[in-house]
Amino acid sequence: MARTIRDHVSEKLEKNMEDCLREELRGDKTTNQAETTADKKSATNDRQSTSSENGSNAAPADEADLFTFAEYDEAESERAGYTNYSYWGSTVRMFFKDKGAVFCLIVMIAIIAFTIIQPYLPGQRDPYTINTDSELFIPLRNVAPCAEYWFGTNSIGQDLWARIWAGTRTSLFIGFAVAMVEAVVGITMGVLWGYVRKLDFLFTEIYNVLDNIPQTIVLILIAYIMTPSVKTLIFAMSLTGWIGMARFIRNQILIIRDRDYNLASRCLGTPTKRLVFKNLLPYLVSVIMLRMALAIPAAIGNEVFITYIGLGLPATTASLGQLIEDGRQVMMNASQRYQLIFPAVVLSIVTISFYIVGNAFSDAADPKNHR
Secondary structure, eight states, X not given: OHHHHHHHHHHHHHHHHHHHHHHHHHHHHHHHHHHHHHHHXXXXXXXXXXXHHHHHHHSXXXXXXXXXXXXXXXXXXXXXXXXXXXXXXXXXXHHHTOHHHHHHHHHHHXXXXXXXXXXXXXXXXXTTOBOBOTTTOOBOTTOOSOSSSTTOBOTTSBBHHHHHHHHHHHHHHHHHHHHHHHHHHHHHHHHHHHHOGGGHHHHHHHHHHXXXXXXXXXHHHHHHHSOOSHHHHHHHHHXXXXXXXXXXXXXXXXXXXXXXXXXXXXXXXXXXXXXXXXXXXXXXXXXXXXXXXXXXXXXXXXXXXXXXXXXXXXXXSOOHHHHHHHHHHTTTSGGGTHHHHHHHHHHHXXXXXXXXXXXXXXXXXXXXXXX
């Protein structure tokens, strides 16, 4: 009985102790949660106070400090939409950046100018006069270059200096004339060929016929049929020379003919003439100038070739081709090779200068290269 009571009392004590421990654990947890919540609230309050302090320091006292109303200036608004771009001005600036082309241009202008004024300078001889010895009255044949005859004389006593510049005038005249004819006829036919759809078949057939005939054969046939002269050479070279220009212009017209601004111009009733001269041809200035610049030395080369084979200009007309043919006949004689060297050097300078200047101007005239 006593053991039963003791066991019962011990069980009660153990139970009470367990209850006390549980209550203490609950109290510790509640305290920790409260402290954690208080820490979080204090941290939040600190951040809010810090941001409010920063905001109060950064906030302007007046909205005028943040925003300033712009005043309308009509002159400034007009100036903002203005550009001083000039096509020809940009073309000239781009061209003069190429020092080599500028040098060749100066040389070319100097040669052209000198060929024009050379006959009017004092002390110049006639290119067709046979010079004779004042005492023996015999022709001064094959005189080597000296102080009196700068480039010497040819096989019949004519002054080679005067004949070279007279021949350069003739060759340049032929070159410019052929280039102008090819440009006028080629551009006109090319525009019609590319813009008028109904003429495409006709011009294509004409091109196929003429383009398959070698130009050399045409030049030889015309020289045989007609009297040899400057007009004959110009006519023979221009007879088929415009075909290449027309074909090139036709291809370019086809590319830009149906662009949006051209379609809009046609819808608005813009005349065809104005459309061609304002919307089409300005885009082709660079390529037209290039082909004209290349046509001049090509025509000079054709004249030299035809005269070289004995079918060009007569002996009474001085030209670079005639001079080179005369020099070829005596080139095996070392003392007379100057008769071939001098005209060949002048011909080379003229043709190379035209090629370099033409290519440089074509690049400068391209709007894509303008900055």
